[in-house]
Amino acid sequence: MTTLATPVFDTRNYxxxxxxxxxxxxxxxxEPETIRIxxxxxxxxxxxPIKEIVKLTPAFKLGVNGxxxxxxxxxxxxxxxxxxPMVCISLY
Structure with a gap:
């Protein structure tokens, strides 16, 4: 699972x-300048989900060994x- 996020701004005010x-x-x-707030x-x-991203890469476009x-x-x-996954356990 991965997460995508972006800020949303209201840019209607000048x-x-x-x-x-x-x-x-x-x-x-x-001279007065008009700027956006x-x-x-x-x-x-x-x-x-990562599985959905993998579905977007069809195997026939990657080649035999791709x-x-x-x-x-x-x-x-x-x-x-x-x-x-590698699990490293260190005992002191």
Whole structure:
């Protein structure tokens, strides 16, 4: 099982920002800029079984000796056909 999540923002609000610039010891107002204000609404997430991801990789496209595997962006192995969990027990 793996989980996918993403933040959800409400980006409908806009506001005008005017900057004050110091020019020759005198403050001047710049042109007003319209910027978007994003309010965080929440987080959307879904759990996806690894078996469903494996179904998306058909064997005929991988070739005779090909296989698929899945890693995370940190380099952890999520799925491999020859994956065998290793348990390391150290006794002191």
């Amino acid at each position: 506001t005008n920002i005017t900057k004050r610039i110091l020019v020759k010891n005198v403050y001047q107002d710049s 994003a309010n965080l609404l929440g987080v959307a997430g879904v759990d996806v 296989y698929s595997f899945v890693t995370t962006n940190n380099g952890y192995l999520l799925y491999h056909p020859d994956l065998r």
